[in-house]
Amino acid sequence: MRLSTTFVASLVVALVSAQGNGSYAVKTPPLTTPWTDEVGTNPWPEYPRPLMERANWQNLNGIWRYENASGLGAVSSPPFNQTLSQEVLIPSCLESGLSGIQATGAIASWFSTSFTVPSSWIGQHVLLNFGAVDYEATVFVNGRNATFHRGGFFEFTVDITNLLKNGTNDLLVFVHDPTDSEGVVIPVGKQTLNPSHIFYIPCSGIWQSVWIESAPANYITDLVLSAGMDGEVNVTVQTSGTAASPVEITVLERGSNVPVGSGSGTSNVAFQFAVDSPKLWSPASPNLYDVTVRVGSDTIKSYTGFRTFSKGPVDGIERPLVNGEFTFMFGTLDQGYWPDGIYTPPNREAMEYDLHVLKDLGFNMVRKHIKVEPALFYNACDEMGLLVIQDMPALPSSRKPDAAQQDEFERQLQILIKQHRSYPSIIAWVIYNEAWGQITDTYYPEFALTDLVRSLDPTRLIDATSGWADHGAGDFSDNHHYANPQCGTPFYSLASSPFDESRIGFQGEFGGIGHNVSIENLWGVQAAINTINQTYEIDENLEAWNYRGHVLLEELRQQVERFSCCGAVWTQTTDVEGEVNGLVTYDRRINRTDPVQWKADIQALYDAAASRSNATARLF
Incomplete structure (x- = not known):
């Protein structure tokens, strides 16, 4: 499939139109969603951190000013008391249409806004919070350096009480995003400056909510x-x-x-x-x-759920246990990308739509794939009852870290655990995915990292190496195979390792069957469209696609019944860019599934797992 010359020309104009009169307007992305036009200029009004909520807070989301910076050295010459050249929507990725910028190669950027502290906060401390900034942020308040933060997926807070003045306060943020830069090996997930099939457009800038709140001196x-x-x-x-x-x-x-x-x-x-x-x-x-x-005098609101995640032998097989009972975990590989917002969903309704699709079909789990979501995502999983397997954002797949870069990966892994260990729904942590950025030639870091994660959070399971480069660390023997599963079986392909019966037999990825659609539902970038045929399997119509889904789930059911299969991850929730193997299309306008069939096939997996709970070991 090829795009028309007119469409490509208009798309190029949109992508390079970072210059203009500076007033905010949504730029036409290569694909929209039903929520694109609903975002407005006051996005994400909800309190952003439900596990630690304060009553007195002020949302700073909305229209800020933005300007491309000359490079990393620009941080030494901040544009104080200057009006940056363009308006930008916060939170958003600079590369997204919703940002109003739709930038390419946003290596260094300036962001600014102003705010007034409510008079009722006088005598209190004022905390400035960022949900996430990709990748490094230097924050100035009223011309003074407030803090520096590194790590594109994690929240940070700074006490700015001593930097404030009466009336209007100026907030200036310098953001450096070195994705794909020479010699740089940082946690990026699937971001790349050169998207191709399973690697996607990057996200730069302030992509999660920003807010201030008041607290007493000891908070x-x-x-x-x-x-x-x-x-x-x-x-x-x-x-x-x-x-x-x-x-x-x-x-x-x-x-x-x-x-x-x-x-x-x-x-x-x-x-x-x-x-x-x-x-x-x-x-x-x-x-x-x-x-x-x-x-x-400090009070916060939070919540919890009473549950215990563990592992133990059931039917002579090591199993994952929820509240002491074998629970077959079945979910999707969830990339968390949006055609209009990239990393940032258009709004809460849109974000929860994906989760409702899964829950309605009977999935009980989601694997959050090498990305970290806003806190409200995990809150939604807690409330809906979706187990979460949380990946650590991966280092670039083709690069190995040096000692300092490995130390930084470890530091950010600790932040991931510490910031998310109180969500009831998270059942397991994934350290490495398919050996991306995993050192395998001099030593096996996953053993020490597994011990580290266990010390930070002894209440959850650990999938040290999802896919391959498995040397025996962690709680899972995790196989990746497309399209059919090899879950806890006595057969495997060379990319994966043989099943280790001392650990939980798990299918970390399988499925991946694709179904092409018309240009109206595709990411409108020719380079992405050119990679559609790299999909593991293309089914020519929805009838064939649903049939193939049934066949693969039936094969998985037999592996649950016959072997040591304890859970699996279907690829994937949605299409992303040049990938067309989602349950729903990238724009969320087409749901490919036959719900009656999928609900029955998923329930059959749970029934097969339940039959193993009191059965004797079976042989093929």
Whole structure:
């Protein structure tokens, strides 16, 4: 399939139109979604961090100013008291149509806005929060350097109280994104300046929400919260003050605000308390409880779910256990890309649409693939009852890190765990995907990294090497194979490793069958369209595509019944750019699935798993 000359010409004009009169307007992306025109100029109005919510906050999302910077050295000459040349929508990726910029090669950028602190906050500390900035951010408030942050997927907070002035305050942010730069090996996921099939357009800039909030002098900086199926609640509350402070925590029935348990302890020290007979969280019954935490005059709201993730032998096979019972995990590879917003979904409704598609078909899990989502994504999974297997964003697939780059990868892996370990739905962490950026010639870093992750979060499973380059670390023996599965089986292909019966048999990726569509539903970039035939399999119509899906799920069901298959990941939730193997198209306008068939086939997987719970070991 080829695009018309007129379409390509108009697309090129849109892609290079970073110059103009500077006023914000959505630029026409290569493909829209049903929500593109609903974004407006006040995007993502929701409180961005539901695990640690403060009552007094102010959203800074909206129209900011933007200007391309001359290079990394530009940070030494900030454009204070200057009006940057263009308007930009925050949060957004500079490469997206929603940003109003649709830039290419955004290596260095300036962003600015202004804000006024509410008078009711006088006497309080003011905290400036960023959900995520890709990749490095240097933040200035009223002409003074406030902080520097490195890591494109993680939130950060800075206390700007001493930098504020009466009236209007100026916020200036320098962003450096070195994706694909010479010698650079950083966690990028699937971003590249030269997209091709399974590697996609990059995201640069402030792509998650920005907000300020007020807090007392001694305020809560972090909350680590987990609750087990036995009712025990484990809590650690970090505070800004150096002295130990009393902590009070209350667990409340969601919806009624009736207290069901409470505990007390000291800041910066872990403590425990118990809740009698809690309603357990599981994919079938995602029961959540609201939580209030108080330290002095600082109060935050949070929530938790009582559940225990573990592993153990069932039917003589090592299995993943949810609340002590073997739960077959079946989900999709979820890239989290949007044609109009790239990394940033148009709005919450759009983001949750993908999850509802999965839940409605009967999937009980999603593998968040080498990307980290906004906090509200995990909140939605908690509330819907979708288990999450969370990947660490990968280093570039073709590059290996030096010692300093490996140390930085490890530092950011720790941040991933620390910032997400309190979400009830996350069941497992993935350290490496298909050996991308994984050192394999001098030593095997996944062993030490598995120990590190386990020390930070002993409550979850660890998939050290999803796909291959598996040397025995972690809890999963994880196979990738297209299109048919090889899940916990006595057969495998050369790219993967033989099944290790001492670990959980898991199909980390399979499926990937494709179905082409008309240009109206495709990413309108000719280079991407040219790669469609790289899809593992192309089915000429939806009837054939659904039939092939049935055949592959039936093969998986037999592997659950006969062998040691304990879970699987279907590729994938949506099409992305030149990939046409999603359950839904990239624009989310076509759902390929026959829902009756898919629901029945997915339920058959769970039924086969249930039959193994009390069965004797079977041989092929």
